[in-house]
Amino acid sequence: MVQVQTFVFNPFSENTYLLHDETGEAIIIDPGCYDRSELNELVAYVDAHSLKPVQIVNTHAHIDHVLGVAALKRKYGIPFALHKLEEPVLKAVKSYASNYGFSTFEEPEIDTFIREGETIEFGNTSLKIIFVPGHAPGHVAFVSDADKLVIGGDVLFRMSIGRTDLPGGDHATLLRSIREQLFTLPDDYQVYAGHMEPTTIGFEKKHNPFFK
Numbered sequence: 001m002v003q004v005q006t007f008v009f010n011p012f013s014e015n016t017y018l019l020h021d022e023t024g025e026a027i028i029i030d031p032g033c034y035d036r037s038e039l040n041e042l043v044a045y046v047d048a049h050s051l052k053p054v055q056i057v058n059t060h061a062h063i064d065h066v067l068g069v070a071a072l073k074r075k076y077g078i079p080f081a082l083h084k085l086e087e088p089v090l091k092a093v094k095s096y097a098s099n100y101g102f103s104t105f106e107e108p109e110i111d112t113f114i115r116e117g118e119t120i121e122f123g124n125t126s127l128k129i130i131f132v133p134g135h136a137p138g139h140v141a142f143v144s145d146a147d148k149l150v151i152g153g154d155v156l157f158r159m160s161i162g163r164t165d166l167p168g169g170d171h172a173t174l175l176r177s178i179r180e181q182l183f184t185l186p187d188d189y190q191v192y193a194g195h196m197e198p199t200t201i202g203f204e205k206k207h208n209p210f211f212k
Contacts, residue, residue, distance in 0.1 A: 002125045002147045004192060007042055009033045011101070012064035015194055017151055018045065018053075023123030026051040029142065029151050030058050030194060031068035034102060039071055054122050056080045057114065059153025060136035061090035062166070063097060063105070065194065070106040079111035081120075083131075085138025087113075089168060116140060127151075130181045134174025135162035141182070149190045150201075156182055156191055158199035161210050175210065183211075 005018040009032040016033060020026035026046065033039045046053060053076045056069055061082060069080055082090065087110060097105035114120070116131035120142065127142040135154045142151040154162035156178050164171040182191070187202025205211065 002144055002149070004149065004151075005045060006192070007033070007038070007045075009038045010064055010067055013195055014064040015192065015196075016042065016068070017192060018042065018051075019122075019125065019127075019151070020049070020051050021123040021125045024050060024052050025123035025125075026053045027120065027122050028053055028056045028072055030065040030153065031056060031072050032064050032066075033068035033071070039068060039075075042068075042072070043075065053078055055120070057120060057142070058082050058086070059141060059151065059155075059194065060139040061086040061093070062136060062154070063093045063100060063102065065153070066090060066093060066108065067102065067105065069108040073108055080108050081112040081114045082110050083115070083138035083140050084113040085133075086136060087138075089136055089138070092167070114140065132174075132177040132181050134164060134170055134172075134177045136166070137168035139177075143185065143189075148186065148188055149192065150182065150185065152182070152191050152193050154194040156199070156204055156208075157193045157196050158204070159208055160196075161208070162194075179211070 002021045007016040014032035016031050017029040120127040132141050132155045189201045191199050
């Protein structure tokens with residue numbers, strides 16, 4: 001059974017997720033840790049639980065989700081995976097990072113491009129990759145059917161959805177992604193979003209005001 005540890009990092013209150021199972025292997029999803037204290041918080045958890053991070057994977061590449069990628073790649077000597085359509089999104093970060101007060105952004109190298117329909121494997125855990133564009137052009141989500149959960153990034157939030165006014169965003173595309181890729185999952189699947197608290201597919205189908 002996979003365990004989901006949530007860290008809330010950087011001024012955007014971004015949710016970074018560390019997933020690990022009974023083997024001790026772990027993956028880091030959307031590391032937004034920027035300063036030393038945030039990085040140390042994640043590392044301390046890894047050390048306290050004797051975990052072995054094996055990969056960094058991202059739902060998308062907006063600044064608040066990639067601030068810690070380079071440092072964690074270096075710390076653990078592990079690869080970074082991202083959807084091909086997010087490569088220009090990542091490369092654009094350094095052009096605007098200083099506008100948000102991040103003066104020392106280090107652009108990480110992408111080691112692997114992930115694609116929808118593939119799976120991410122670590123320990124005894126398998127996550128399938130689904131394509132959910134709209135907030136970002138190459139946005140993906142990671143689904144564990146065995147554990148009934150979704151790591152969804154900035155697509156579906158509790159009673160809300162991701163913003164679509166950033167470059168590459170499209171409101172109609174986002175709504176279609178949610179309807180066709182997320183709302184077709186069972187109602188009891190837990191959704192861990194890129195911001196705010198978790199929700200469930202069933203709750204959002206009933207109560208999300210964007211789908212009334």
